[in-house]
Amino acid sequence: QKEVEQDPGPLSVPEGAIVSLNCTYSNSAFQYFMWYRQYSRKGPELLMYTYSSGNKEDGRFTAQVDKSSKYISLFIRDSQPSDSATYLCAMSGPTGNQFYFGTGTSLTVIP
């Protein structure tokens, strides 16, 4: 079983839609939960991170962590064409070499 599972998509939505991206994980020791965005031919860039359970909001982006279900989500409100990218979830445990990425979900926002 993979440490982190993420639906690869692709996901295609009209501009202005609410987008929901999700990951599940198996290791209950994970403490930090991150979302990265990767544009084509670029390295990933950190969007936001959450420590333990709960919600975190940053502008149009909201990250949710449910540790009891081992499930994390990223919501994008009022999606824009510039949000078209691959979104990667990532998780880390208490030691530096416990760091796992999902395979990424490809998102296209159609004008």
Next chain:
Amino acid sequence: DVKVTQSSRYLVKRTGEKVFLECVQDMDHENMFWYRQDPGLGLRLIYFSYDVKMKEKGDIPEGYSVSREKKERFSLILESASTNQTSMYLCASSFLGGAYEQYFGPGTRLTVT
């Protein structure tokens, strides 16, 4: 602005060659990481370093070694390149204790023929 640079965007090498991938960061970060990214497999950690001359194996260290002689520079070495090491290689850095906030370079697309 954090800057992580990698020595090449594209590299083509032959089987059996020794390959060096260089990464430099300008934010005085203690942690540096090497990943490879493959379709359907995502990013997988090869090695990371939390200090000069210190290193820890990640998930897939076989066939790779690393060197960190200076804080700002982290090198990935393929001792004898093989075709299954054809991949996108990404370097990242973070401050100590902040591995959740990694800054990535643009990547090196390595092709081994």
